[in-house]
Amino acid sequence: MDFGFSEEDKMFQTMVRDFCAREIEPNAAKWDESNEFPRETYKKMADAGLCGVHFPEQYGGSGDEVTFTIASEEISRASAGLGVAYLVSLGLAMYPIVMHGDEGHKGNYIPRVIDGSIVAFALTEAMAGSDVAGLETRYVRDGDHYVLNGTKIFISNGAEADFVTTFATKDRSMGYRGISAFVVDKGTKGFSVGKLExxxxxxxxxxxxxxxxxxxxxxxNMLGEEGKGFKIALQGIDASRVSIAAQALGIAQAAYDAAVAYTKERKQFDTELARLQAIQWMIADMATEIDAARLLTYRGAWLTKKEGHAPPKEAAMAKVFASEAAHRVCNKALQIFGGYGYTKDFAVERYYRDQRITEIYEGTSEMQRWTIARQILGTK
Ligand SMILES: Cc1cc2nc3c(=O)[nH]c(=O)nc-3n(C[C@H](O)[C@H](O)[C@H](O)COP(=O)(O)OP(=O)(O)OC[C@H]3O[C@@H](n4cnc5c(N)ncnc54)[C@H](O)[C@@H]3O)c2cc1C
Incomplete structure (x- = not known):
């Protein structure tokens, strides 16, 4: 068995790391403080070739799910906020187009993303969170058009998105069979951004x-067959779970690196923290959890590359383990920093906050466990 990256993947990882160290990491605390979306930096990411990494070559793409996972980890390690904008734009929001769009959709939208367009995936509603089949946004056919009515909530990239993939029902009484997928461009009459969270x-x-x-x-603008929207949404979520695992992994790695460095600088009782056994055990546990999360995450990426789609069980395992491992790692990192870890003078405070959502979005940990158990037990 070979657990390593190919030479090409290693070169790509080095290139992304250098980019992040230069353009993202030095500004991450500032963007966190100002709530500012760094659109210019995002464009630089596109110009550096980071936004084409898993799209088909015929539309200008390169790479595969492994390179996308590497980029998602490294960008999130530098700034998880920019990381989510990236992995939703290339992954979650684009899977419905890449997997189910026709040539017209792909030829129009994929090159735009490679060039730096931001995309959102609008599924969640007030009454449809974990239970997405309960969505209420409606569509009706009107000649050569569809007319959409409803409100989506909690949509990442919602304010910046140049276009969104979204889901609506023809008739709620049809349950999941009534749901279809659509793409809607920014600026379309009747489409607007509401409350920002x-x-x-x-x-x-x-x-x-x-x-x-x-x-x-x-x-x-309908994506795939009418009535297949629920399946399209779930396939996209399955695929993107690996990128959320990568995001959690990136945050955990950043917290761990900061903690290791701090244990060698900080002295108490005339000794470095690194020499205290209680601290050593925390570092050992953190390193072990990160290794295990990395193995599950890249297994998910590798299987997706090999099989052409994400295997639901392995993708859910990667997400639930990596996100909860990141929780434990960030918690320990903050503990190692003592009181300083609770201040904004050190990035561990940000890692701790940024990590938490990885256990909630794109399916909560409870939903991941449900997915894993259903695959094992064959239950519905
Ligand atoms: C920062 C952020 C970004 C987001 N980005 C997006 C986005 O880009 N696009 C999008 O469509 N959505 C997005 N979401 C929505 C997110 O995916 C949902 O919040 C999430 O799926 C959970 O839904 P909910 O909040 O309605 O919780 P609920 O579904 O109400 O769940 C509440 C609790 O009950 C548990 N629960 C629910 N059902 C079950 C069950 N059957 N068995 C066991 N436990 C259960 C849940 O695990 C959770 O602990 C985002 C949310 C946030 C906060």
Missing amino acids: KKMGLHPASVAELIFDDCRIPAT
């Missing part, structure tokens, strides 16, 4: 309400 972490990335009010879109 004030949140605990990921400050540079917006989370917004999106409102469809008699929003007319060409009928060609």
Whole structure:
């Protein structure tokens, strides 16, 4: 068995790390403080070739799910806020187009993302969180158009998105069979951004309400077959779970690196923290958890690359383990910093806040466990 990256992957990882050290990491605390989305830096990421990393070559892409996972980890290690904007734009929000769009959709939207367009995935509603089949946004056919009405909440990139993939039902009584997928461009009449959430972490990335009010879109904006939207949404979420695992891994790695460095600088009782056994055990546990999370995450990426789609059980295992491991690692890192860890003078405070959402979005830990158990037991 070979657990290593190919030479190409290693070179790509070095290139992304250098980019992040130069352009992202030095500004991460500032963006966290100002809640500012660094659009210029995002464009630089695109210009550096980071936004094409898993799209088909025929549309200008390169790389695969492993390179996308490497980039998602490294960008999130430098700034998890920018990380979510990136992995939603390339992953979650684009899977419906890449997997189910026609040539027209792919030829139009993929090159735009490679060039730095931001994308959102608008599924969640007030009454449809974990239970997405309960969504209430409606669509009706009107000649060559569909008309959408409803409100989505908690949408990452909602304020910045140049276009969104979204889901609506023809008839709620049809349950999940009534749901179809659509793409809607920014600026479409009847489509607007509502309330912006004030949140605990990921400050540079917006989370917004999106409102469809008699929003007319060409009928060609439906993605895939009518009535298959629920399946399209779940496939996209399965695929993107690996990138959220990578985000959690990146945050955990950053917290661990900071903690290791601090144990060698800080002295108490005339000795470095690194020489205290209680601290050593924390470092050992953190390193072990990160290793295990990394193995599960890259197994998920490798399987997705090999099979052409994310295996639900392995993707859910990677997400639930990496996000909860990141929770434990960030908690220990903050503990190692003592009182200083609780201040904004050190980045561990930000890592601790940014990590928390990885256990909630794109399926809570409870939903991941449900997915894993259903795959094992064959239950519904
Ligand atoms: C910062 C942020 C960004 C987000 N970005 C996006 C986005 O880009 N696009 C999008 O569509 N959505 C997005 N979301 C929404 C997110 O995916 C949902 O919040 C999440 O899926 C949980 O839904 P909920 O909040 O309604 O919780 P609920 O579904 O109400 O769950 C509440 C609690 O009950 C538990 N629970 C629910 N059902 C079960 C069950 N059957 N068995 C066991 N436990 C259960 C949950 O695990 C949770 O602990 C985002 C949310 C946040 C906070």
